[in-house]
Amino acid sequence: MSLSPYDVLMDFAIMSILLFVAQFLRAKVTIFQKLLLPSSLVAGFLGLFLGPQFLNVLPFSSAISSYAYLLVVFLFASLFIGNEGGGSFKQTMDEVGDTFLLNSGVYFGQYAAALLLGGGLLMVLFPQVPEAFAILMPGGFMGGHGTAAAFGGSFKELLNWDEALPIGQTFATVGLLIGVIGGVIAINIGTRVKATRFIKTMAELPEGMRTGMMPPKEQESMGRNTVSPMTLDPLTWHLMLVLIATCAGYYLTNWLQGLFPSLSVPMFSVSMICGVILQMILKALKLTKYVDKNVVTRIGSSATDYLVAFGIASIKISVVLKYLYPILLMTVVGIASVVFYLVVISRKLFHNYWFERGIFIFGWSTGVVAIGVTLLRIVDPEFKSKTLEDYGMAYVFMSFIEIGLIAVLPTIIVKGYGMLAGGACFIVFLILMGICVKKYGIFKGKAGDLRPGEAEALGIKAVR
Known part of the structure; x- marks a missing residue:
């Protein structure tokens, strides 16, 4: 059956x-508000159960399983468009050193846990499962549906393993659920042990976060008109830039594979590089002041909403059932790693506001940054802990770590070096934690004890 544009x-x-x-x-159902479920997650499950695998009442085409990887190519093309760059690495370490070290450590720690612990258990308990299976868990948990689609697409190209994509999307979906539901549970526990600094109960959650619909007084503009609508709509201008990078990535990937048939280059990586080159061209032409990064981010986030929804709606239940026990095993490994990072690493090594900073990491390391922001806003409604500011500054350098791991690890694992890659990730993780301990020390008090600078920042009323 041929596929038409319609x-x-x-x-x-x-x-x-x-x-x-x-x-x-x-907006209307209490249970959805209490669970803080993202709309894209709910829409995906609706599409799954109303689609051809269950009730078969929605006339989806057979192409919906391919949209996730297409959208991730588009998403990666947008990542560096509008970026003006940041300060030096030394400046970042001096100002937000623990944020950089501990947020960067999540990448290496979760990949190490998946490849060493998870991969080792899979080899013993499920030897028939491909070695690449282990990395799909952190790809889905830490990278969300975008990275899961990137890994799935890479393994389809490198191994001709079609099942990798739905497995990755399954891990991403499970990760989102753990991030949201587990995060709410963790916050409730945090308030009871007096670890939170800005709220005492979950009842203080603002209306916009509960319902998902922002009240007029909380609504903000999403961006600036950087070009005249008389010549080109500002949204068209920004969408055009992302599509140019996407187009370049597509054709450059095909050209490279035609030139080097034995070389398999992930298209999402090439589209990201094309986005970087496009940003350099805009800078050379002195056009960067006409690019609003907030608008580009919103365009990328919109693609992510559809990516998540289509990713869940196209999960192949038969594949999930086939790999059910390995999926459950790796899910347990993933949950153990993020819980350990919250209750041990974050509590001991963050120099202040450990719970606020830790719950943010818990959110983005099980889903996407948006989940981390959602959990952070619950415990820090006015962002007084500076968690987001510090993360934004540190991410200038962290992004290279993230993209590098996503681009390199699949190829290394396909060549049979999964355990070696896991060991390397674990060593880097230990080095990052060691630097953090040396620079900031280990906090030895109780979870609810105030840390240096918190009492002065919060005032006398905040002291417990």
Whole structure:
């Protein structure tokens, strides 16, 4: 059956209806509000159960399983467009050193746990499972549906393993659920042990976060008009830039593979590089002042919403059932790693506001940064802990670590060096933690004890 342009259009139109229904449910149904479920997650499950694998009442085309990887190529193309760069590495370490070290450590720690612990258990208990299986857990947990699609696409190209994509999307979906539901549970525990600094109970959650619909007084502009609508709509201008990088990535990837048939280059990595080159061209032409990074980010985030929804809706249940026990095993490894990072690493090594900073890491290391922001806003509604500011500054350098691991690890694992890669990640993790201990020390008090600078910043009323 051939696919027409209208099939693609209707797939996105139908998913848009599901996103609308999901957003309405979040705004009106109490259980959705208490669980803080993202609308894209709900829409994805609606698409899965109403789609061809269950009730078969939605006329989705057979192409919906391919949209996740296409959208991740588009998403990666947008990452560096509009970036003006940051300060030096030394400046970052001096100002937000523990944030950089501990947030960077999550990448290496979770990959190490997956490849060493998870990979070792898989070899013993499920020897028939491909070695690449282990890395799909951190790809889904830490990278969300985007990285899961990137890994799935890479393994399809490198190993001709079609099942990698739905398995990765399954891990990403499970990770989101753990991030949201587990994060809410952790916050409730945190308030009881007096670890939170800005709230005492979950009842203080603002209306916009509960319902998903921002009240007029909390609404903000999403960006600036950087070009005149008389010549080109500002949104078209920014969307155009992302599509240019995406186009360049697609054709450059095909050209490279035609030139070097034995070379398999992930398209998402090439599109990201094309985005970097496009940003350099804009800078050379003195056009960067006409690019609003907030608008580009919103465009990328919009793609992520559809990516998540289509990723979940296209999960192949037969594949999940086939690999059910390995999936459960790796999920346990993933949960253990993020809980350990929150209750041990974050509590002992962050110099202040450990719970606020730790719950943010818990959120983004099980799903996406948006989940981390959601959990952070619950415990720090006005962002007084400076967690986001510090993370934003540190991410200038962290992004290279993240992209490098995503681009390099699949190829290394395919060549049979999964355990070696896991060992290298573990060594880097230990080095990062060691530097943090040497520079900031280990906090030896109780979870609820105030840390240096907190009492002065919070005032007398905040002292417990």
